[in-house]
Amino acid sequence: MDHEHPRRPQAPTGHGDEVELALLQPKMHATQFPSLQITGYILALVLTLLAFGMVAYHWVPVPSLIPIILVLAFIQGALQMGIFMHLREGRGTTWHLPVLALALFVGLGIVGFSIWIMMFKSGVS
Numbered sequence: 001m002d003h004e005h006p007r008r009p010q011a012p013t014g015h016g017d018e019v020e021l022a023l024l025q026p027k028m029h030a031t032q033f034p035s036l037q038i039t040g041y042i043l044a045l046v047l048t049l050l051a052f053g054m055v056a057y058h059w060v061p062v063p064s065l066i067p068i069i070l071v072l073a074f075i076q077g078a079l080q081m082g083i084f085m086h087l088r089e090g091r092g093t094t095w096h097l098p099v100l101a102l103a104l105f106v107g108l109g110i111v112g113f114s115i116w117i118m119m120f121k122s123g124v125s
Helices: 018-024 035-056 062-083 096-120
Strands: none
Touching: 035 062, 062 096
């Protein structure tokens, strides 16, 4: 008598509709304590408070303030992309790259032009 073994669902290969179908299937597994998300949230709060403290309490000289805050913002953005926006999960990172490039372009444009307006007070007030 043949014993039928239940077929294990195969991991999506990234080709065709099986990726979409695998993402839409309900996940009936036991949830674990979200320690990674809590750690990411605490790190994001620490980075935000560090940037606030540098500005509010003058912990660093003014000329080096903007580059340090931009570095902290980049670190926090990478942290949030990896933990909260699940950048490492899904179809793979290949299809994320054009979207991330566009988001980076728009975000840097907004930040850059905001700094430009604040620094040179170009008549916008």
